[in-house]
Amino acid sequence: MTVTESQPGGPELVSHSHGTGALLASRGLRFTSYDVDAFEVPTGREEEWRFTPLRRLRDLHKSAVATGEAGVSIDAPHEVKVETVGRGDPRLGDGGVPADRVAAQAWSSFSEATLLTVPAEQRPDGPVTVTVTGPGRDEVAFGHLQVRLEQFAEAVVVIDHRGSGSYAENVELVLGDGARLTVVGVQDWAGDAVHVAAQYARLGRDAVLRATAVSLGGNLVRQSPTVTFAQPGGDAELLGLYFADDGQHLEHRLLVDHAVPHCKSNVIYKGALQGENAHSVWIGDVLIQAAAEGTDTFELNRNLLLTDGARADSVPNLEIETGEIAGAGHASTTGRFDDEQLFYLRSRGIPEDQARRLVVRGFFGEILQRIAVPAVRERLEAAIEAELEAVGA
Amino acid sequence: MATLEIKDLHVSVLTEEAPKGILHGVDLTLRAGQTHAIMGPNGSGKSTLAYAIAGHPRYEVTSGQVLLDGEDVLAMSVDERARAGMFLAMQYPVEVPGVSMSNFLRSAATAVRGEAPKLRTWVKEVKGAMSDLDINESFAERSVNEGFSGGEKKRHEILQLSLLRPRIAVLDETDSGLDVDALRVVADGVNRFRSENSDSGVLLITHYSRILRHIDPDTVHVFAGGRIMESGGPELAHELEEHGYERFAPKQEVGAR
Secondary structure (H helix, E strand, O other), X not given: OOOEEEOOOOOOOEEEEOOOOOOOHHHHOOOOOOOHHHOOOOOOOOOOOOOOOHHHOOOOOOOOOOXXXXXXXXXXXXXXXXXXXXXXXXXXXXXXXXXXXXXXXHHHHOOOEEEEEEOOOOOOOOOEEEEEEOOOOOOEEXXXXXXXXXXXXXXXXXXXXXXXXXXXXXXXXXXXXXXXXXXXXXXXXOOOOEEEEEEEEEEOOOOEEEXXXXXXXXXXXXXXXXEEEOOOOOEEXXXXXXXXXXXXXXXXXXXXXXXXXXXXXXXXXXXXXOOOOOEEEEXXXXXXXXXXXXXXXXXXXXXXXXXOOOEEEEEEEEEEOOOOOOEEEEEEEEEEOOHHHHHHHHOXXXXXXXXXXXXXXXXXXXXXXOOOOHHHHHHHHHHHHHHHHHHOO | XXXXXXXXXXXXXXXXXXXXXXXXXXXXEEEOOOEEEEEOOOOOXXXXXXXXXXXOOOEEEEEEEEEEOOEEHXXXXXXXXXXXXXXXXXXXXXXXXXXXXXXXXXXXXXXXXXXXXXXXXXXXXXXHHHHHOOOOHHHHHOEEOOOOOHHHHHHHHHHXXXXXXXXXXXXXXXXXXXXXXXXXXXXXXXXXXXXXXXXXXXXXXXXXXXXXXXXXXXXXXXXEOOEEEEEEOOHHHHXXXXXXXXXXXXXXXXXXX
C-alpha cells in the first residue's frame, strides 16, 4: 500500500510527479489536431499508451473504419434543444480538440453528431438521458456528442453506454458563464465491448461542472477527460467509480488544466478490482499554469484489490507554475481488502459475503454521497449491487 | 443456560516468520449468570485468548477445545460463532469507513436474531440503548468507529453488547483508556446487561482492578505466561491491586514482552 499526500503552497515552483516522472508541461500545452495522420500510430512505448493493451483495441489506434453505427436515443425535457448535425456545424470543436490518434480517428469518422443545447437561464425539470448502444459484436462505430449549456443554464445529463462492439467517440461539454452541468457517464457495456472516449469540458466564467464517470462493463474502456477553464471562477468536480472484473481493462486519464485564476477542481476516483487480470489505470494530471493564481485543487485515487491477480496502476501528476495558489494536493492509495474490517463485521454475526458487500459499498460511499441527484445515485447503487452480485462478493 | 468450556487450549499467533506459541493450556468453565475476570500483565496472552475464542484469522488453535453448551466453537466460522451467541468487545474496535453505525447495528441484529427486527420497535430500542450509554443520536449516521475517540469506541462496543444480547460476552480490556466518567458509563452498561440477561455469562479481561470496583466478578483468574496461574474470589483482585503481578510471573517468561 502506498500513500502519498502533498500540500505544496509555498512560493517556490513545484513539480510533483509519480511514476515515470513524465513532463507535464507537454500535457498542458500538448499537441492537438483533428487530423488522424498528424498522430503517429502508437506502439505502446509512448507515455500515453504504455498502459493500454493495444492488441485489444481492434485497430482503433491504427486505421479502423466504421462498419456499423451506434444507436443514440435521447430522452429530454422540452426545454432542451436536441439536434442532429453534420460534420460542418461550426459549433463542433468548441469544447476541445483531439489530443490522441483514436480521438482524431473518431473525429474524422463520425457522420452525424448529436447536439444538445440548454438555452440561457433554463433549468429543465428532470434529467436528460442519452442512451448509446454499441454497433454490435465485431462491428466498429464512431460517435460525437456535444452538450451546450448557455449562460446560467442548469442541467443534469446522464449518458448511458451499453451493448457490444467497438466504439470511439468524442464528447464535448461546453459550459457558458454561470452554467451548471451535472453529467454522469455510465459504461455498462457487454463483455466484448471496446470503448475509447475523449471528453472535453470547457468552463466559462463561474461555471460549475459536476461530472461522474462510472465504468463497470466492457472488455476495454479507456476514457480521457480534459477540463479547461476558459474564464476565472470555474469549479469542476470529477468523480469516478469503477469495478474491474476478470480480464477487464478500465483506464481513466484525466487532465485538469488550470490556465486562468481562481478556479477550483476536485477529483475523486475510486475503483474495486476483482479477478485474474482485472486491470485499472488511473492517470491524474493537474497543471496549474503561471497565470492561474488562487487555484484550489485536490485529486485522489483509491483502489481496493478484492482478490489476487488484479492490478491497479495509479499515477497522479501535479505541476505548479505559480506559488500564489489556495491549495494543491493529491493522494493515491492501492490496498488489499482489509481483513480486520471483515473480522469485525463477521464477529457481529454478519455473514462473510454480506460483510464484504458492506465494506465495498462503504468504500464507494464517499462518491455516492456526493451525487446530488437521487435518481442517479440510486441507479449507481443498484449497479454496484449488481456488480457485487455478479462476482459473488 | 449457557456454559462456555475452554479445555487445555493452546494457541499460536501467526507472524511474518514462524507461528509463535502464546497460550499454553488454558482451562476455564464459565456458566450462565456468572462473571469471571481474567487479570494479567501485558503480554500474558489475555487478548490472544479473546481473539482465539472469537476466531480471528491471525490466531491458530494448535490443540484444545472451546465448547458452548457442548458445541464445538472452534469448528464454527467467525460469524457462526456470533450467531451461536458469542460476543467479543474488542480492545481496539475497527473503523469501517462508509458503513453507517445504524446500518451496521441493524445488519448485526438481523444476523444474530435470525430475522430483521421490526423497524418501529428497533428504532426505539436503539435510541434507548444509546441514551443509556450517553451516546449522542448523531452517531447512528456516522461510519462505524470512524473518528471516534477511545471512549466512544468502547461505548459502542457495549451498545452492541446490549443490542445483540449474547449468551457469552468476552470483554477485552473494555476499561482501558477510559476516564472515570466513561468507565462508570461502560461499567453501568455491563451491569445492566448482566441483570437483564441472567442466562448469559461474562468474561471480563482486564489489566487493572479498577473496573472490578464497579463490576463484581464471581471468580478472578490470574493469567500469566499463557495460562491461568491461580483462580479465586474477588479478594484475589484486591491482592493484585496491592502487590501487582510479580508473584505470578513465570520465571521463563521474565523479560518477554
